[in-house]
Amino acid sequence: MAHIVGGIFTSHVPAIGGAIARGLQEDPYWKPFFDGFHPIHRWLAAARPDVAVLFYNDHGLNFFLDTMPTFAVGAAAEYHNADEGWGLPVMKPFPGAEALSWHIIEHLVASEFDITTCQKMAVDHALTVPLALSWPGADNRPVRIVPIALNTVQHPLPSPSRCLALGRAVHDALASWPGAERIVIFGTGGLSHQLDGERAGFINKDYDRFCLDHLGPEPEALVAHSAVDIVELAGSQGIEILNWIAARGALGPDVREVSRNYHIPISNTAAATMLLETPATLSKAA
Amino acid sequence: MTAIVETLTARPHRRTIPGTSLFDGDAAARGYALNAMCYSFNDEANREAFRADEEGYCQRFGLTSQQRAAVASRNVLAMIDAGGNIYYLAKLAGIFGLSVQDLGAQQTGVTVEEFRHKLQAEGEL
Numbered sequence: 391m392a393h394i395v396g397g398i399f400t401s402h403v404p405a406i407g408g409a410i411a412r413g414l415q416e417d418p419y420w421k422p423f424f425d426g427f428h429p430i431h432r433w434l435a436a437a438r439p440d441v442a443v444l445f446y447n448d449h450g451l452n453f454f455l456d457t458m459p460t461f462a463v464g465a466a467a468e469y470h471n472a473d474e475g476w477g478l479p480v481m482k483p484f485p486g487a488e489a490l491s492w493h494i495i496e497h498l499v500a501s502e503f504d505i506t507t508c509q510k511m512a513v514d515h516a517l518t519v520p521l522a523l524s525w526p527g528a529d530n531r532p533v534r535i536v537p538i539a540l541n542t543v544q545h546p547l548p549s550p551s552r553c554l555a556l557g558r559a560v561h562d563a564l565a566s567w568p569g570a571e572r573i574v575i576f577g578t579g580g581l582s583h584q585l586d587g588e589r590a591g592f593i594n595k596d597y598d599r600f601c602l603d604h605l606g607p608e609p610e611a612l613v614a615h616s617a618v619d620i621v622e623l624a625g626s627q628g629i630e631i632l633n634w635i636a637a638r639g640a641l642g643p644d645v646r647e648v649s650r651n652y653h654i655p656i657s658n659t660a661a662a663t664m665l666l667e668t669p670a671t672l673s674k675a676a
Numbered sequence: 677m678t679a680i681v682e683t684l685t686a687r688p689h690r691r692t693i694p695g696t697s698l699f700d701g702d703a704a705a706r707g708y709a710l711n712a713m714c715y716s717f718n719d720e721a722n723r724e725a726f727r728a729d730e731e732g733y734c735q736r737f738g739l740t741s742q743q744r745a746a747v748a749s750r751n752v753l754a755m756i757d758a759g760g761n762i763y764y765l766a767k768l769a770g771i772f773g774l775s776v777q778d779l780g781a782q783q784t785g786v787t788v789e790e791f792r793h794k795l796q797a798e799g800e801l
Contacts, residue, residue, distance in 0.1 A: 403777075449763040454715045455704055479752035542764060586762035588753070589695030591791060593798045608729040622693045626762070631680040654799030658776055668742040 392490075392567040397633050397641045398430060398524055398669035399605070402446065402516045407478045410522050417442040426651025426663040427523050433648055434524060439574035441487045441561065442533040443494075444517050445636040446578040447542040449474065451514035454641050460548050461508035463498065464537040465491040469513045479488045481518045487534035490567060494536060497563035498643045499556070503556060513537055516633075520578045523663075526564060533574070535635060540636060542579070550620065551612040553632045558640020564640070577637025580631025581652075583659035586626055593660045597623040601631055602652065606645045606666050609611040627659075643671050699761045710747070713737035714764035723771050733772020752779050 404637050409415070415424040451474050453459065465486045471481040517537055525532055538560070541547055564573055581601060584592040604611040612635050620629050645666040654660045697703065713734065716720050716722040726733040734744050746754035752773060769779055781791035
């Protein structure tokens, strides 16, 4: 069976992509955020994943509001990035883990998750920025990917508990995959931020700390709130924590925190990065 | 037999969060034309066409008069009132050279410097 080695959780603010393109990792504004990836780089060098399963949300690149899936799973051999309209450089394509995608899709539908399946799917900054942070270098493609997009844009949104259940079903799919791949899970976006309305610029450190403290040991605490509760607590776009919740479900029951970083502000966002590893990785390292 | 007239606004009253408008079915339906135009700005040729003939470009997408006025005045809160979603509006703002921090400052009635300072201060508390 496949080995789930751990999970990387990180903000995906578009401006981070711009900072990478301009080489600003050591700039005083950016350094406190980028420094959070040093332990992740060391961990990845030892964990050596082959595949990344990424929970993220599209911001109007692949999905317009004419057709808005609640959960969409990619099943492509290759995923293209494209112009998002706000000046980020377009990344070269990412290779897909196509057979694993179909295995996950079959398992999810058999588990009564009525997902949308995408054989063609453009991926935006919410997927490309976390990969570029984890494996620096514009042409660096060490993993094949399975993108899973959650609707965090147009209400009604999926409930937090449903997102956790989706992640857990993905975990079961990975556990039953016969291949020997080493798999890393990503949850992207957040933490608290709001771009729109008179409350633009809203940040909630107490709620962010609650999320960071409970995500690993007690993810059920995060799903006690409804999606609209989370909008109130974390801001209109802080609801991207749904991606973290789903990703946490995909890791399985037991995890250990390896590192975390929390820095305000990156653009309008309370930026956070967290690395959780699974017992399988612990026993390998021992 | 009486016809049953159903409207989106006839649904039960929903929760309100101060300073925050949920982008729900009402907003998505109301804002469709505006968001569709903004979605087209993923393509540089369309951004160029908008710059060359803003009025004609807005007409092509069938913006309502409220949406057209909001775009003409570059007023983000008015665009949101007209059903605009911020992720799509950010693509329009890019044409005007405005970042999400510029948008934040405009919506909260402060200068960009003040808006940035407020965020920095959150990090220092």
